[in-house]
Amino acid sequence: MQGVQERLAIDGGPKAVTDGLIRDWPQIDDEDRRMVLASLDGGKHACGPNVEAFAREFAAWNGNRHAVAANSGTAALHMCIAACGCRTGDEVIVPAYSWSSSATCVLHHSCVPVFADIDFDTMNIDVDKIEAAITEKTRAILVVHLHGLPVAMDRVLEIARRRGLKVIEDACQAHGAEYRGRKVGTWGDCAAFSFNQNKCLCAGEGGMFVTNDEAMLTTAKQLWSFGESRTPHQDRDYHVYALGWMYRMSDLVAAFGRSQLKRLDRNLARQRENAARLAAALEGTPGLILPRSFEGALPNWYNYTLRFEPDVLGAKPKEARDRIVKALQAEGVQTSVWQSFPLPEMTIFQAKDGFGHGHPWSSPHARSVDYKMGNFPSARRHCDTHTGMTVPLRYPNGAEAVDRTAQGIRKVMSNLESLS
Numbered sequence: 001m002q003g004v005q006e007r008l009a010i011d012g013g014p015k016a017v018t019d020g021l022i023r024d025w026p027q028i029d030d031e032d033r034r035m036v037l038a039s040l041d042g043g044k045h046a047c048g049p050n051v052e053a054f055a056r057e058f059a060a061w062n063g064n065r066h067a068v069a070a071n072s073g074t075a076a077l078h079m080c081i082a083a084c085g086c087r088t089g090d091e092v093i094v095p096a097y098s099w100s101s102s103a104t105c106v107l108h109h110s111c112v113p114v115f116a117d118i119d120f121d122t123m124n125i126d127v128d129k130i131e132a133a134i135t136e137k138t139r140a141i142l143v144v145h146l147h148g149l150p151v152a153m154d155r156v157l158e159i160a161r162r163r164g165l166k167v168i169e170d171a172c173q174a175h176g177a178e179y180r181g182r183k184v185g186t187w188g189d190c191a192a193f194s195f196n197q198n199k200c201l202c203a204g205e206g207g208m209f210v211t212n213d214e215a216m217l218t219t220a221k222q223l224w225s226f227g228e229s230r231t232p233h234q235d236r237d238y239h240v241y242a243l244g245w246m247y248r249m250s251d252l253v254a255a256f257g258r259s260q261l262k263r264l265d266r267n268l269a270r271q272r273e274n275a276a277r278l279a280a281a282l283e284g285t286p287g288l289i290l291p292r293s294f295e296g297a298l299p300n301w302y303n304y305t306l307r308f309e310p311d312v313l314g315a316k317p318k319e320a321r322d323r324i325v326k327a328l329q330a331e332g333v334q335t336s337v338w339q340s341f342p343l344p345e346m347t348i349f350q351a352k353d354g355f356g357h358g359h360p361w362s363s364p365h366a367r368s369v370d371y372k373m374g375n376f377p378s379a380r381r382h383c384d385t386h387t388g389m390t391v392p393l394r395y396p397n398g399a400e401a402v403d404r405t406a407q408g409i410r411k412v413m414s415n416l417e418s419l420s
């Protein structure tokens with residue numbers, strides 16, 4: 001087998017992926033510079049023309065009726081919680097594994113997250129576990145299309161409609177991912193996208209709230225700008241009608257996002273080609289569990305996440321995984337362990353104190369919930385066994401970057417004895 005006799009880079013052998021081969025993300029071109037400089041020179045930095053245009057263009061690209069450009073994906077998620085009519089003590093069902101703010105956005109609105117374990121195979125919320133988490137307090141189900149792998153939305157919607165619940169899509173990692181031919185962010189009642197540095201559409205930082213519902217748009221917009229009901233260029237009355245935050249996007253960021261949006265389809269196409277090539281090169285590698293798509297799903301492959309088989313990791317999976325990751329990094333493979341705690345294990349949830357005095361869990365409107373870790377075995381297993389890759393699959397990286405990355409992974413996987 002190729003690579004078996006090769007000395008690992010961590011032991012002084014040659015690197016599989018040579019320095020400088022993997023190109024950075026995102027690539028900045030003259031159009032980005034032109035649009036950002038035009039915004040800078042335009043003099044309208046707050047509520048400028050790019051903010052409205054970015055929201056309009058993103059909504060058109062994704063297939064939503066309305067969009068509001070926010071200053072982060074987390075802000076857009078909070079807008080979703082408010083738009084769904086969640087009140088103090090209401091519960092929102094969230095997956096036990098995701099980015100922290102998929103769950104803390106619920107706390108931001110004095111509501112209580114209730115976790116459902118993930119399905120180890122799809123890495124997303126286990127749809128079969130949703131119904132058991134519903135109580136008389138449940139207001140919404142928040143699903144996350146994690147790593148750009150879409151959730152089976154028809155199944156989630158069937159439960160939600162039958163039980164009278166709203167559906168929020170956290171599409172922060174999933175620009176362009178589709179389920180049954182429809183883009184994510186168009187299935188639920190509302191959705192949130194992120195544009196931070198590493199996202200498939202990067203604007204530096206930023207987010208987008210999307211919905212087709214006029215009333216939800218109105219509520220989200222109020223929360224977005226101080227609780228006012230009119231934007232500065234709509235004859236502003238400075239009256240606060242509801243509790244609001246300041247979640248507006250800057251014009252410079254919107255200009256950057258608009259420019260990158262023009263290249264998003266090309267970038268996603270390359271990402272999918274690269275993921276298919278990597279999957280073909282790694283198929284059958286002993287000890288590796290490759291990420292799988294499933295019938296009806298078209299991932300964007302935001303983060304190509306590998307897991308290692310139990311027999312490779314042994315009794316102390318986390319330590320063994322970390323040794324493998326170090327060896328991969330020494331080969332020049334750009335991989336790292338992302339979120340390594342199941343959400344309910346995090347101190348904020350175990351301590352059940354968001355705002356002092358135990359709020360929101362202590363609210364008389366809240367039901368008592370428990371976050372026993374025994375309820376989330378798949379999230380735990382995922383945390384201990386995964387490592388992910390983003391940049392090697394991103395445009396302009398192509399065949400050589402992918403082939404060398406695959407070579408580095410196979411080399412380490414066929415020399416695991418030398419790591420222990």
Ligand SMILES: Cc1ncc(COP(=O)(O)O)c(C=O)c1O
Pocket residue numbers: 072073074075098099101102144146170172173193194195196205206207
């Ligand atoms: C799944 C998920 N949800 C929410 C967020 C929050 O997005 P932001 O960092 O733009 O607030 C992120 C990214 O950080 C994410 O990956």
